[in-house]
Amino acid sequence: MTIGESPFRQLFPDSERSLHLDHAGVSPISTRVADALRTFVSEAVDATARRYPYWELRAEQVREACARLAGAQARQVAFVKNTSEALSFVAGGLDWRSGDVVVTVDEEFPSNVYPWWDLERLGVETRMVSPRAVVAELGALEEALAGPVRLLAVSAVAYGTGDVRPLSELADLCRRHGVLLVVDAIQALGALRVDLGAEGLDCVAADGHKWMCAPEGAGFMAVSDQLLDQLRPTELGWKSVVEASRHYPYHFNVRSDAAKLEAGSLNLMAIHGLGAAVDLLLEAGAEAIESRLGALTDALAEGVRRRGGRLLGRREDDAGGARRSGILTFEPGVAAERLRQELWARDVVCKVRLGGLRLAPHHYHDERDVTAFFDRLDDAMGALT
Numbered sequence: 001m002t003i004g005e006s007p008f009r010q011l012f013p014d015s016e017r018s019l020h021l022d023h024a025g026v027s028p029i030s031t032r033v034a035d036a037l038r039t040f041v042s043e044a045v046d047a048t049a050r051r052y053p054y055w056e057l058r059a060e061q062v063r064e065a066c067a068r069l070a071g072a073q074a075r076q077v078a079f080v081k082n083t084s085e086a087l088s089f090v091a092g093g094l095d096w097r098s099g100d101v102v103v104t105v106d107e108e109f110p111s112n113v114y115p116w117w118d119l120e121r122l123g124v125e126t127r128m129v130s131p132r133a134v135v136a137e138l139g140a141l142e143e144a145l146a147g148p149v150r151l152l153a154v155s156a157v158a159y160g161t162g163d164v165r166p167l168s169e170l171a172d173l174c175r176r177h178g179v180l181l182v183v184d185a186i187q188a189l190g191a192l193r194v195d196l197g198a199e200g201l202d203c204v205a206a207d208g209h210k211w212m213c214a215p216e217g218a219g220f221m222a223v224s225d226q227l228l229d230q231l232r233p234t235e236l237g238w239k240s241v242v243e244a245s246r247h248y249p250y251h252f253n254v255r256s257d258a259a260k261l262e263a264g265s266l267n268l269m270a271i272h273g274l275g276a277a278v279d280l281l282l283e284a285g286a287e288a289i290e291s292r293l294g295a296l297t298d299a300l301a302e303g304v305r306r307r308g309g310r311l312l313g314r315r316e317d318d319a320g321g322a323r324r325s326g327i328l329t330f331e332p333g334v335a336a337e338r339l340r341q342e343l344w345a346r347d348v349v350c351k352v353r354l355g356g357l358r359l360a361p362h363h364y365h366d367e368r369d370v371t372a373f374f375d376r377l378d379d380a381m382g383a384l385t
Helices: 031-046 048-070 083-093 114-122 138-144 167-177 225-230 268-284 286-306 336-345 367-384
Strands: 077-080 101-105 125-129 149-155 180-184 203-207 219-223 328-331 351-353 356-359
Touching: 031 048, 031 268, 048 077, 048 219, 048 268, 077 083, 083 114, 083 180, 083 203, 083 219, 101 114, 114 125, 125 138, 138 167, 149 167, 167 180, 180 225, 268 286, 286 328, 286 367, 336 351, 336 356, 336 367
Parallel strands: 101 125, 101 149, 149 180, 180 203
Antiparallel strands: 077 219, 203 219, 328 356, 351 356
């Protein structure tokens, strides 16, 4: 398949200087995001008092855009600093009972493990299941959901291997068992279609600095009405209540929407950057982005196989029918970290995960980048052998 030039490539000028294959780590921002940040800073210097109402209006527009990206409603969206904060809001905001159980997955990123482990102090058990249990062995997961399980916490995409979890099927299992489904979506939002409502999820959360190509420290969470009704804010402040601008006399009437989790003043500059990034993703289209990333990682996989590399995760086991993420991880046959360093010296940015080299292109890349990667990989391998 020919992967032609993207109409959005020019918005990422770094693509002409280096080969950034680490969107599963930290991504470059687009020129549109940079423009939004510069505009905010300029207004903050010259006209803060006059522009503040418009900044707040823009924040609500960004909230609506984030809701569209995640298949949610604006009132179900709260801004957060990062995924860890969002998952901690859920872990800390539910009324747990001693004997309750949380199920999560081995080889998850720590952000989706430590908030649940902390609940041990309340008598809550965390069960770790195999990664295959949330992809290919759902019967094993169903067994794990038996008993007093309150919540299943899972990543939409495995950060190490790129395996895509079948969220709709997991949601069906959770509904049958009366279990909440909380999704770490940081490796999915901006790369794959995610739909809180249609898929029956209770929470999706992500920082913007990976596939959304937004500034680090600006993210959001979308929460189902079922979970929202059960969730109490763990941080409280002047914005936690309705009529937040009425400061005195005090009135402790806590909001009922997801914004009840936003205790105080928002990081408006970061949110303006996030908004420009999400608007670009909506313009490009989630389905088109997912299709293009599938083609890019298939092309990378083919080149890796030709060179004798071993792919990690399910991609090696299926015949091409599985849903593709933007992540491809492979064992190169040499020390992965040493190879990463050689690639770095050749202006290729990637990471080592689970003992393999992890590649994560994005929708603005094309066939030239695949060719460039293998040219530099062959050169780097030659330097190591």
